[in-house]
Amino acid sequence: xxxxxxxxxxxxxxxxxxxxxxxxxxxxxxxxxxxxxxxxxxxxxxxxxxxxxxxxxxxxxxxxxxxxxxxxxxxxxxxxxxxxxxxxxxxxxxxxxxxxxxxxxxxxxxxxxxxxxxxxxxxxxxxxxxxxxxxxxxxxxxxxxxxxxxxxxxxxxxxxxxxxxxxxxxxxxxxxxxxxxxxxxxxxxxxxxxxxxxxxxxxxxxxxxxxxxxxxxxxxxxxxxxxxxxxxxxxxxxxxxxxxxxxxxxxxxxxxxxxxxxxxxxxxxxxxxxxxxxxxxxxxxxxxxxxxxxxxxxxxxxxxxxxxxxxxxxxxxxxxxxxxxxxxxxxxxxxxxxxxxxxxxxxxxxxxxxxxxxxxxxxxxxxxxxxxxxxxxxxxxxxxxxxxxxxxxxxx
Amino acid sequence: xxxxxxxxxxxxxxxxxxxxxxxxxxxxxxxxxxxxxxxxxxxxxxxxxxxxxxxxxxxxxxxxxxxxxxxxxxxxxxxxxxxxxxxxxxxxxxxxxxxxxxxxxxxxxxxxxxxxxxxxxxxxxxxxxxxxxxxxxxxxxxxxxxxxxxxxxxxxxxxxxxxxxxxxxxxxxxxxxxxxxxxxxxxxxxxxxxxxxxxxxxxxxxxxxxxxxxxxxxxxxxxxxxxxxxxxxxxxxxxxxxxxxxxxxxxxxxxxx
Numbered sequence: 001x002x003x004x005x006x007x008x009x010x011x012x013x014x015x016x017x018x019x020x021x022x023x024x025x026x027x028x029x030x031x032x033x034x035x036x037x038x039x040x041x042x043x044x045x046x047x048x049x050x051x052x053x054x055x056x057x058x059x060x061x062x063x064x065x066x067x068x069x070x071x072x073x074x075x076x077x078x079x080x081x082x083x084x085x086x087x088x089x090x091x092x093x094x095x096x097x098x099x100x101x102x103x104x105x106x107x108x109x110x111x112x113x114x115x116x117x118x119x120x121x122x123x124x125x126x127x128x129x130x131x132x133x134x135x136x137x138x139x140x141x142x143x144x145x146x147x148x149x150x151x152x153x154x155x156x157x158x159x160x161x162x163x164x165x166x167x168x169x170x171x172x173x174x175x176x177x178x179x180x181x182x183x184x185x186x187x188x189x190x191x192x193x194x195x196x197x198x199x200x201x202x203x204x205x206x207x208x209x210x211x212x213x214x215x216x217x218x219x220x221x222x223x224x225x226x227x228x229x230x231x232x233x234x235x236x237x238x239x240x241x242x243x244x245x246x247x248x249x250x251x252x253x254x255x256x257x258x259x260x261x262x263x264x265x266x267x268x269x270x271x272x273x274x275x276x277x278x279x280x281x282x283x284x285x286x287x288x289x290x291x292x293x294x295x296x297x298x299x300x301x302x303x304x305x306x307x308x309x310x311x312x313x314x315x316x317x318x319x320x321x322x323x324x325x326x327x328x329x330x331x332x333x334x335x336x337x338x339x340x341x342x343x344x345x346x347x348x349x350x351x352x353x354x355x356x357x358x359x360x361x362x363x364x365x366x367x368x369x370x371x372x373x374x375x376x377x378x379x380x381x382x383x384x385x386x387x388x389x390x391x392x393x394x395x396x
Numbered sequence: 397x398x399x400x401x402x403x404x405x406x407x408x409x410x411x412x413x414x415x416x417x418x419x420x421x422x423x424x425x426x427x428x429x430x431x432x433x434x435x436x437x438x439x440x441x442x443x444x445x446x447x448x449x450x451x452x453x454x455x456x457x458x459x460x461x462x463x464x465x466x467x468x469x470x471x472x473x474x475x476x477x478x479x480x481x482x483x484x485x486x487x488x489x490x491x492x493x494x495x496x497x498x499x500x501x502x503x504x505x506x507x508x509x510x511x512x513x514x515x516x517x518x519x520x521x522x523x524x525x526x527x528x529x530x531x532x533x534x535x536x537x538x539x540x541x542x543x544x545x546x547x548x549x550x551x552x553x554x555x556x557x558x559x560x561x562x563x564x565x566x567x568x569x570x571x572x573x574x575x576x577x578x579x580x581x582x583x584x585x586x587x588x589x590x591x592x593x594x595x596x597x598x599x600x601x602x603x604x605x606x607x608x609x610x611x612x613x614x615x616x617x618x619x620x621x622x623x624x625x626x627x628x629x630x631x632x633x634x635x636x637x638x639x640x641x642x643x644x645x646x647x648x649x650x651x652x653x
Contacts, residue, residue, distance in 0.1 A: 023653070025482050058653050067651060094651060098642055101651075110507040135505060148647055205497070205646065210510045256495070257514045287518040290566065290588065294518060329445055329453050329522040331481070359453060362480045395479035 026055035026071075027362075029393030035173055037384045044173050050077035052393075054089065067094045071139075075130065082169030082182060083129045089139045101146040106139035109157075111201065111212055112263055113252040114278040116300045116319035116339060119263040120248030122216050123199060125163040131389075132174050132368070133350070138163050152204030159197040162219045165239065174368075174385035176225075178235045185239040186226065187219065188270055193243065194219050212250045220244045220269070242269040257284050261300070276304040280319070296323035298337065316342045330356045346372040346379055364391045420540030420556045427579045428535050434609050436639035437461045440631045441473075445523050448623040453478075455521050461532070462644050468492055469532035470644040474652045475521075485652040487644060488513075492536035493562055501649045508646050517566025524595060524617045524626040526566055529586075537562055538570075548573040548582045549598075567594075578602070580610045588621075595619050605635055 033048040057070040071090035077083035092105035109123040124137035143158040167180040187194050197218020204211055223239035230236070246267040253260040264277040280300025288295055298321040302314040321337030332355045339348040349369040356362050366389040373379035443455040456477045462470040468490030475484045483503035490496045496513035516528040538558035546555050553573040560567055568591045573583040581599055588594040601613030611633050618625045642648065 025479065027480070060653070067653070069653070096647070096651065098640070101647055108506045110505055113510075146647055148642070148645070153645075153647060203646070205510070207497075208495075252510055254497075254510050254512055257512055259510070259512060284512055284515070286512075286515040286564070287566065290517070292519045292522075294515065327519045327522055329447075331478075331522065356478060356480060359478050360480075393480070395482070 023058045024055065025058070025396060026053065027393045027395045028053045029391050031389065031391040033173070033387055033389050035385060035387045037386065039173060040177050040381075040384050041170070041179075043171050044175070045079050045171060048078050048080060048083075048173070050075055050083065052076075052391075056090075065096045068092070077172075080129075080169045080172035082166065083172055085129060085166065087127070087138055089137075091139070099148050101144075101148065103142070103144040103146070106141050107144070108137050108139060109142070109144070111214060111248070112250045113210070113259075113261040114250075114263050114280060114300055115261075115282070115298055115321070116280070116337070117263075117278050117302055117314050119265050119276055119278050120212070120214060120250045122214075122221055122246060122248070123157065123159065125165055125221050127166060129166045129168055129172070133366075138166075152202050155199075155201045155203070157197075157199040157201075159199065159218065160195060162195050162197070162241075164241070165221065165223060167239075174382050174387065176237055177381040178227075178237060180225070180237045180239060181228070184228075185223065185241060187241045187243075189219065189243040194241075208254050210252045210254070212248075214248045214250075216244070216246045216248070218243065220246075220267075242271065244269045257286065258282075259284075272306070274305045276302075276306075278302050278314075282323075284323075292327040294323075294325040294327060296325070297321075298323065302339075314339070318342060332356075341377065341379075344372065344374045344377060346370075346374060346377060348379060360395050362393050362395060364393075365389070416542040417540065419542035423542060423554050423556055423574055423579070424535060424538075424540050424558075427574060427581075428533070430579050431533075431609060433463070434606070435463050435636045437463075438632070438634040438637055438639075439611075442629040442631070443521065443523050443525075444627040444629070446625045446627070453522075455523070460639060460643065462639055462641065468496065468534050470641065471532070472644055472649065472652065483653045485649055487646070487649045488531070489644075490531045490534070492534040495563075496531070499646060499649060501652060503653070506650065508649055514564050516562070516564040524619045524622075524624055525628070528560075528562075528565055528567075529597070529617070543571070545576075546573065548575075551582060552576045553582060578610055594621055603633075605633055609635065 029052045031050045031052060035046045052075040054071065054073045060067040069090050069092050073089045074086045075083065088106050090107055092103060092107045094101060094103045110121055112118050112121045124140045126134045127136040127138050128134060130136040140159055141161045145156045147154045164185050167182055168175040170179050197216065199214065199216045201212060201214035219241050223241045225237040226240050228236055228238045244267050246265055248265045250263045259282040261281065262279045267274050278300055280298065282296050282298045284294055284296040286294050300319040302317045302319065304315040307315050317339050319337060319339045321335060324334040326332040334353045336351040351367040354362060354364045369386040370379055370382045373383050438460050441457050441459050445453040454477065457473050457475045460472045464470060471488050473486045475481050485501040487499045488496055498511050498513045500509045500511050502509065517526050520527050520530055538560055541557040543555045543557050546553055553575055556572045556574055558570045558572055566589060567586050568589060569587050571585040572581050575582055580602060584597045585593060586595040595617055597615055597617045599612040599615045602610045603613060604610050611630065614627055614629045616625060616627050
């Protein structure tokens with residue numbers, strides 16, 4: 001009997017697939033944030049140096065149908081203790097079969113099509129201390145089951161563990177005035193209901209069309225703000241997170257050189273039901289004069305029925321932009337855009353450029369300028385926060 | 397005088413009318429027929445980009461292709477280097493004459509982006525290969541004319557002129573040297589929109605797989621306008637690995653690294 005077991009053990013060991021290599025990749029970078037004007041608050045600074053590292057440990061087996069990924073992330077910043085932060089962007093296991101995929105762990109999920117604002121994208125909290133553009137996200141624990149059929153993919157999400165939006169600290173920039181209190185967030189629901197969110201999404205591609213329809217129930221990722229005065233008479237903003245039901249729609253039609261994009265959400269909280277939309281296009285001239293250069297023109301209109309009470313500054317705005325992709329060996333890219341408020345005509349300019357050097361290095365330059373914001377606008381808080389951001393990174 | 401004018405006029409007629417369209421089509425039909433039913437394919441690809449000064453840049457990617465009956469193939473390419481775009485993946489459903497469907501996966505954002513497939517003539521990853529040079533061969537994409545017999549690298553070939561029928565091509569025509577024995581391309585010359593010779597691609601070190609399918613071990617694209625060149629090195633060819641359409645959907649694209 002004992003012997004038989006041994007044989008079985010040896011046999012089963014022999015059947016184990018060869019351990020495919022674990023792959024490590026990632027980047028380290030150094031960043032400089034340089035502000036042009038004197039800060040509103042004398043505690044703030046004009047220049048911030050920081051360092052960043054993100055690594056990915058990746059393993060796939062079972063003929064690629066199972067994967068494991070671990071992506072830790074750390075940024076250490078001068079002056080702003082809130083910006084020095086560690087996060088697990090991903091710690092995930094995925095099993096895929098012909099008609100389904102099961103994805104467990106800490107993950108990032110992206111929904112949507114538009115460029116100026118990611119309206120329907122709601123699964124992850126945004127990492128607003130990492131970059132004020134809101135493109136970076138915190139890892140979200142989740143159980144995600146995808147059911148894959150001819151008529152599209154249905155994704156079911158259980159999202160345990162709510163994560164608050166991180167904001168720059170008192171010494172940080174850009175930041176709201178007065179400062180946002182990172183430690184005393186309030187909620188309209190408590191306990192389990194606050195912690196766990198649920199979502200469902202159907203997505204499908206039919207010919208020129210890519211369509212997504214989603215619903216989310218749980219604590220909203222973007223807070224509204226309450227003004228609070230503490231014992232010493234110091235005023236600060238307190239983030240207030242509401243329980244919401246949000247239905248989202250995202251559609252893109254890809255016709256010749258046109259990308260036509262539309263996102264819309266209906267959101268119901270205890271306070272109100274609101275509607276928001278982003279609609280626009282991107283038109284690209286490819287390989288201009290056979291130089292390899294692509295020039296893309298972007299225009300989007302943004303609307304939010306909450307108007308000035310909207311927690312974002314995109315209540316009735318126009319975005320226009322131009323994108324240059326040189327398609328050269330260094331992969332040089334430039335995206336320049338401006339957001340204009342249709343009521344006050346205040347503007348937010350955003351220019352992003354990137355280029356590769358020596359195969360493993362990448363330089364990114366971003367310029368953000370705020371202009372003409374009126375005192376009743378959210379943007380007004382950032383009126384002195386126009387800045388440049390430089391990041392040089394080494395990729396391994 | 398009349399006698400001189402007639403041969404002169406004949407010379408002025410476009411070369412196309414002399415060429416043999418029927419024979420051209422038959423040659424390419426045979427090319428297609430001999431490369432049918434490989435079902436699916438996997439290969440590792442290294443691109444070596446060289447400029448006039450001899451500076452080299454290397455890109456590596458993995459490519460999976462699914463053969464589609466009566467339609468263009470589906471392909472998934474995953475980039476391994478340069479390292480800053482590692483994990484970026486490109487999914488393409490090609491069609492003979494209709495616009496291809498293409499999606500790009502950006503791993504940093506976990507975003508799948510549907511992109512325009514009108515970009516046929518632009519460079520692929522900064523190389524001398526245009527997007528249209530790398531898509532699957534479909535008979536209906538071109539109109540053919542047999543031009544002549546000519547040896548290429550010591551091998552007897554048919555020379556067939558192919559005129560793109562799909563939109564947004566950067567070429568007025570290509571000239572393809574087809575090996576008379578094996579019915580595989582040994583060389584392709586590309587003529588730009590002004591009908592000037594722009595590039596030439598040579599196919600080297602062919603190997604036969606599954607006793608039927610010939611694949612080049614490397615191909616070299618020379619750009620005569622810029623003096624740059626790109627070498628593609630193909631390795632680890634595998635056929636009939638059991639891939640299905642499911643390996644070429646947006647869910648798989650999101651899992652790709």
